[in-house]
Amino acid sequence: MKIAVVLGTRPEIIKMAPIIDEIIKRKIDLTILHTGQHYDEEMSDNFFRDLEIPAPDYNIHVGSGSHAKQTALMMEGIEGVLMDEKPDIVLVQGDTNAVLAGSLVASKLHIAIGHVESGLRSFDMTMPEEVNRRVCDVTSTMYFIPTEQSAINLLAEGYSRTNLFITGNTVVDACFRHLEIAKKRGFDEESLASLDIDNMDNILTLTMHRAENVDIKSRVINIIDAIKELNDMNVIFPIHPRTKKTLQDFGLFDELNNLKHVHIIKPLGYLDFLQLTSKSTLILTDSGGLQEEAITLNVPALTLRYNTERPETVTAGGNILVGSDKDVILENAKKILNDKEFAEKMKNAPNPYGQGNSAKLTVDAIQNYFDEGLLDIKAPEDIMSSFERKMALIDENVSVKEFEDKNNASIHMIFDGEKMRFPADDLKLKGMCVTYDEYK
Numbered sequence: 001m002k003i004a005v006v007l008g009t010r011p012e013i014i015k016m017a018p019i020i021d022e023i024i025k026r027k028i029d030l031t032i033l034h035t036g037q038h039y040d041e042e043m044s045d046n047f048f049r050d051l052e053i054p055a056p057d058y059n060i061h062v063g064s065g066s067h068a069k070q071t072a073l074m075m076e077g078i079e080g081v082l083m084d085e086k087p088d089i090v091l092v093q094g095d096t097n098a099v100l101a102g103s104l105v106a107s108k109l110h111i112a113i114g115h116v117e118s119g120l121r122s123f124d125m126t127m128p129e130e131v132n133r134r135v136c137d138v139t140s141t142m143y144f145i146p147t148e149q150s151a152i153n154l155l156a157e158g159y160s161r162t163n164l165f166i167t168g169n170t171v172v173d174a175c176f177r178h179l180e181i182a183k184k185r186g187f188d189e190e191s192l193a194s195l196d197i198d199n200m201d202n203i204l205t206l207t208m209h210r211a212e213n214v215d216i217k218s219r220v221i222n223i224i225d226a227i228k229e230l231n232d233m234n235v236i237f238p239i240h241p242r243t244k245k246t247l248q249d250f251g252l253f254d255e256l257n258n259l260k261h262v263h264i265i266k267p268l269g270y271l272d273f274l275q276l277t278s279k280s281t282l283i284l285t286d287s288g289g290l291q292e293e294a295i296t297l298n299v300p301a302l303t304l305r306y307n308t309e310r311p312e313t314v315t316a317g318g319n320i321l322v323g324s325d326k327d328v329i330l331e332n333a334k335k336i337l338n339d340k341e342f343a344e345k346m347k348n349a350p351n352p353y354g355q356g357n358s359a360k361l362t363v364d365a366i367q368n369y370f371d372e373g374l375l376d377i378k379a380p381e382d383i384m385s386s387f388e389r390k391m392a393l394i395d396e397n398v399s400v401k402e403f404e405d406k407n408n409a410s411i412h413m414i415f416d417g418e419k420m421r422f423p424a425d426d427l428k429l430k431g432m433c434v435t436y437d438e439y440k
């Protein structure tokens with residue numbers, strides 16, 4: 001079996017690293033293709049080093065550009081590599097342009113696609129990431145899904161549950177594995193040299209890079225105004241290159257940088273960043289990965305967004321959506337800083353993203369599909385010419401499996417009166433739906 005991994009940005013390198021490790025450990029043939037979307041050393045190479053994964057076999061150096069240009073260049077480059085390498089499956093992770101390009105190209109070449117971190121939905125179609133992840137899901141063969149909630153999103157869109165694998169999120173694997181290594185090693189970055197982080201109280205780690213925040217001046221100003229007032233915190237801000245550029249363009253960089261309690265530093269390597277976040281009292285972010293890492297590391301998070309495709313973190317109690325509203329940011333930050341009981345509750349929120357064995361579960365499933373011949377894309381003669389789906393209200397005193405066996409049908413979703421649920425084989429169906437009488 002040959003697996004190709006397509007990645008292009010910092011979070012993809014971090015979250016694919018545990019899977020790459022697992023593939024190598026099992027001596028499966030592997031090709032790593034970097035699109036080159038992130039190219040600065042501190043946004044790319046440092047992560048291959050810190051996470052101890054091999055350098056990419058290919059880098060197609062697409063660099064920065066508009067969405068269309070970036071995606072088109074990626075598609076052309078990825079196509080050439082996949083035609084030469086002929087992998088059995090292409091793995092993409094998350095929701096970046098590499099995911100869009102990789103999945104479109106692989107599907108046209110009739111190569112199976114495994115979408116790692118599939119099923120997330122913000123329902124916000126202004127986000128390029130929402131478009132990317134939805135398109136990728138349409139083309140995928142295997143879906144590696146972090147939580148039951150995300151599986152329900154896919155079921156509700158009509159995906160067959162046979163190809164859905166709830167694996168947890170590989171970010172937990174990366175966090176658990178590297179935090180101890182990081183602590184033993186200590187800080188390594190020049191950018192931290194001027195800061196005595198080990199002796200700092202009240203660290204607030206700030207990251208932001210979302211287009212809908214940093215490209216809109218009024219939103220950036222609101223966030224900066226809130227940060228100005230949090231002057232009893234040590235705000236450490238490893239700045240994303242996109243954000244540095246827009247803050248400079250808006251003429252806001254110096255104002256923020258000159259605040260005594262704010263320390264703007266270059267993006268950190270993974271080992272340094274894990275140490276920083278795990279020592280933090282509070283994380284203020286619009287990052288997807290950081291919402292997951294905060295709850296994994298038991299640090300309260302305030303998310304600078306109005307919606308999230310990680311609603312489990314909010315429901316669990318570890319994350320609050322504060323948008324870019326100065327008053328809401330301040331109100332919640334102060335509550336966490338001043339109300340110990342509230343802060344403890346946030347810290348102790350249960351982690352919904354698994355036990356740190358996501359990579360193993362993912363590669364197990366791929367190996368199994370390969371062995372069973374399920375990665376082969378079906379030829380036209382093997383596809384039913386007429387396929388009909390039906391809606392059914394079921395209120396029988398049987399399990400899902402019993403119902404499916406008896407009716408030669410598969411159940412995709414169960415509505416328990418409040419929400420759609422992922423059907424387990426042994427789930428009893430009685431009472432799991434609204435009956436017609438109740439519905440009337």
Ligand code: UD1
Nearest residue numbers: 009010037038039040043064095096097128129209241242
């Ligand atoms: C991309 C992803 C986003 C992800 C983020 C992770 C898409 C659509 N967006 O956003 O989902 O959350 O990566 O960080 O795929 N730049 C540099 N050096 C670099 C990379 C970028 O200076 O190594 C600057 C360039 O000015 C560039 C800007 O950052 O124009 C934005 O980079 P880009 O990769 O287009 O988007 P991100 O905001 O990084």
Ligand code: UDP
Nearest residue numbers: 011014238267268269270273287288289290
């Ligand atoms: N990260 C890092 N150094 C930094 C900032 C972030 O190593 O200076 C890591 C962080 O631990 C997380 C990932 O980068 O795993 C998140 O990346 P980003 O916020 O760029 O993207 P997103 O997750 O929003 O797609």
